[in-house]
Amino acid sequence: MKFLSSSVLFIILTLLVSCSTSQKLATLKPEPDDASPLIYDSNPSFINLPITVKLKDIENQTNTLLNGLIYEDNDIEDDDIEIKVWKQAPIKIQNDPANADKKIKTILPLKANIKYRIGTKKLGVELYDVREFNLNGVITLSSEVALTNWKLNTKTEFKSLDWNESPTMTVFGKNMPITYLANPAISIFKSKIEKSIDEAIEKSMDFKPNVLSALEKICTPFQMNETYETWLRIVPLEIYSTNAKLKNDLFLLDMGMKCNMETLIGKQPESKFNASKIVLKPVAKIPNQITTNIAAISSYVDASKIMTKNFAGQEFGSGSKKVTVKNVEIWHKDGKMVIALDVLGSVNGTIYLNGFPQYNPQTKEIYFDKLDYVLDTKSKLMRTANWLTHGYILKKMEESCRYSIQSNLDEGKKNIAVYLKNYTPMPGVFINGKMEDIQFDKIQLTNQAIIAFIKINGTVSVSVDGLK
Numbered sequence: 518m519k520f521l522s523s524s525v526l527f528i529i530l531t532l533l534v535s536c537s538t539s540q541k542l543a544t545l546k547p548e549p550d551d552a553s554p555l556i557y558d559s560n561p562s563f564i565n566l567p568i569t570v571k572l573k574d575i576e577n578q579t580n581t582l583l584n585g586l587i588y589e590d591n592d593i594e595d596d597d598i599e600i601k602v603w604k605q606a607p608i609k610i611q612n613d614p615a616n617a618d619k620k621i622k623t624i625l626p627l628k629a630n631i632k633y634r635i636g637t638k639k640l641g642v643e644l645y646d647v648r649e650f651n652l653n654g655v656i657t658l659s660s661e662v663a664l665t666n667w668k669l670n671t672k673t674e675f676k677s678l679d680w681n682e683s684p685t686m687t688v689f690g691k692n693m694p695i696t697y698l699a700n701p702a703i704s705i706f707k708s709k710i711e712k713s714i715d716e717a718i719e720k721s722m723d724f725k726p727n728v729l730s731a732l733e734k735i736c737t738p739f740q741m742n743e744t745y746e747t748w749l750r751i752v753p754l755e756i757y758s759t760n761a762k763l764k765n766d767l768f769l770l771d772m773g774m775k776c777n778m779e780t781l782i783g784k785q786p787e788s789k790f791n792a793s794k795i796v797l798k799p800v801a802k803i804p805n806q807i808t809t810n811i812a813a814i815s816s817y818v819d820a821s822k823i824m825t826k827n828f829a830g831q832e833f834g835s836g837s838k839k840v841t842v843k844n845v846e847i848w849h850k851d852g853k854m855v856i857a858l859d860v861l862g863s864v865n866g867t868i869y870l871n872g873f874p875q876y877n878p879q880t881k882e883i884y885f886d887k888l889d890y891v892l893d894t895k896s897k898l899m900r901t902a903n904w905l906t907h908g909y910i911l912k913k914m915e916e917s918c919r920y921s922i923q924s925n926l927d928e929g930k931k932n933i934a935v936y937l938k939n940y941t942p943m944p945g946v947f948i949n950g951k952m953e954d955i956q957f958d959k960i961q962l963t964n965q966a967i968i969a970f971i972k973i974n975g976t977v978s979v980s981v982d983g984l985k
Contacts, residue, residue: 542866578721669722
């Protein structure tokens with residue numbers, strides 16, 4: 518029993534000593550502003566997307582769509598004529614030397630069978646004679662090129678017809694040369710050929726599915742940094758396009774994208790891509806250099822987690838008077854950031870600091886300027902733990918009340934670079950470009966997050982090779 522009494526006495530003394538060296542701090546919590554939805558001023562980014570398509574690809578697509586019998590009119594009753602036109606050999610599409618920057622030349626080898634009805638109908642008696650023409654030659658057409666509603670449009674005009682052999686007409690079962698009759702007959706179906714070429718090119722050169730499909734892939738949020746759970750999200754707003762131009766064997770189209778770019782910390786965000794809301798707008802010129810404005814969004818919950826890691830294993834104070842920070846929580850209050858530090862050691866409780874968030878462009882860190890104790894915390898520390906109010910302790914704490922987004926930005930540039938080095942979102946489409954240094958713009962506070970706005974300059978180009 519004596520041993521038990523001594524043990525009990527020892528425990529009591531230990532508790533008394535402990536209570537005398539560890540003080541309980543009861544501070545008033547500065548309540549956060551009401552949690553309204555996350556709204557911030559976004560600065561749209563403008564990304565240049567010059568697209569190049571080889572005329573050979575347009576040629577291949579046109580040949581795929583126009584094959585074999587390309588025109589047929591079997592009704593002889595309406596205009597006394599039946600026509601069938603076949604493609605004899607692959608169509609060739611070239612730059613038109615007469616107007617190299619605006620027109621393309623189409624060479625169409627064809628054969629045609631024309632049935633022409635001659636005669637009349639009198640007193641209920643039909644007196645008709647049907648004559649049959651066989652044509653074999655090469656038609657040359659010239660097309661003006663333009664882009665309308667995502668599609669490459671051409672306005673094709675018949676230019677010439679070179680006969681491979683003299684046109685013939687079947688008379689009494691024999692083919693008779695009739696070149697003098699055939700040339701005027703061409704005018705009957707030339708408009709049909711012009712229309713067929715225009716429709717084939719328009720159908721094969723509809724850029725909307727390809728562009729939107731590529732954008733959807735690019736606009737899917739992707740992780741830039743696993744440790745800090747950082748994601749990049751691109752939200753397209755509008756697509757701009759200049760008039761189509763021709764240069765040598767290439768079709769050139771300057772396109773640009775107006776979008777919002779965001780960097781978010783936390784779980785994977787949802788994509789905001791909505792194809793139905795993207796509008797194609799014609800413009801006269803798009804600059805080559807692009808400016809990207811990225812909103813680096815750090816929610817207070819996620820920023821608190823990062824700063825809690827910064828304090829791990831650190832002690833603040835000297836001698837026997839020390840505290841460690843076990844948890845950090847931050848929020849917005851009256852234009853400042855409140856930083857709550859849960860401490861254990863010589864003092865137990867919560868210390869409240871406040872200050873203004875800033876961005877250091879050299880270290881790529883968000884830190885807190887003019888950091889000081891909240892008034893109630895300061896007055897209680899002056900009475901119970903004056904040693905914690907010393908400037909060097911506050912300065913040491915301030916060093917941990919920051920978090921670097923350097924790794925986020927580096928990782929972001931590294932991941933974005935993947936999309937700028939011969940990236941292929943779909944067969945035949947290649948994206949290349951370069952990014953320059955990152956420049957800080959400003960910081961904005963909301964009720965839910967700290968937002969750092971950053972500018973990036975660079976160039977982007979999209980080429981189409983072997984379009985399918």
